[in-house]
Amino acid sequence: MNLLLTVIYMIVVLIFSVFTPPRGVDTFTGLDKVLHFLLYGLMGLLWVRVFLTRRTHGFGGGRPRGVALKALAITFLYGLIIEFVQNFLPAREASLYDALANGAGAIAGVLLYSLINRCIRIS
Helix, strand or coil, X not given: CHHHHHHHHHHHHHHHHHCCCCCCCCCCCCHHHHHHHHHHHHXXXXXXXXXXXXXXXXXXXXXXXXXHHHHHHHHHHHHXXXXXXXXXXXXXXXXXXXXXXXXXXXXXXXXXXXXXXXXXXXX
């Protein structure tokens, strides 16, 4: 179920990333970077959850560091691929700053999952 939810979430992010945004969405400078950070933070968190709950066929499980690295790699590469694709779309453009916001969000999401998990174990 976690994998399905994560894939659906990634499809939603893809749809919003390739279609032309409505006018006026970027109401203040940097809003899109905040959105990138939040969207990819959630994606990183979801991937950690997938890897920690799927222990079959070598897909998930493993050490926490390995899980975190897999989640970061998938999330960051997905963001890079979307930025690359946007370079070829007429109403969109690729942005290094968007890619950096994606990566920072992915790191924050993975760290947040770790923090939440640690707090739950302590209480």
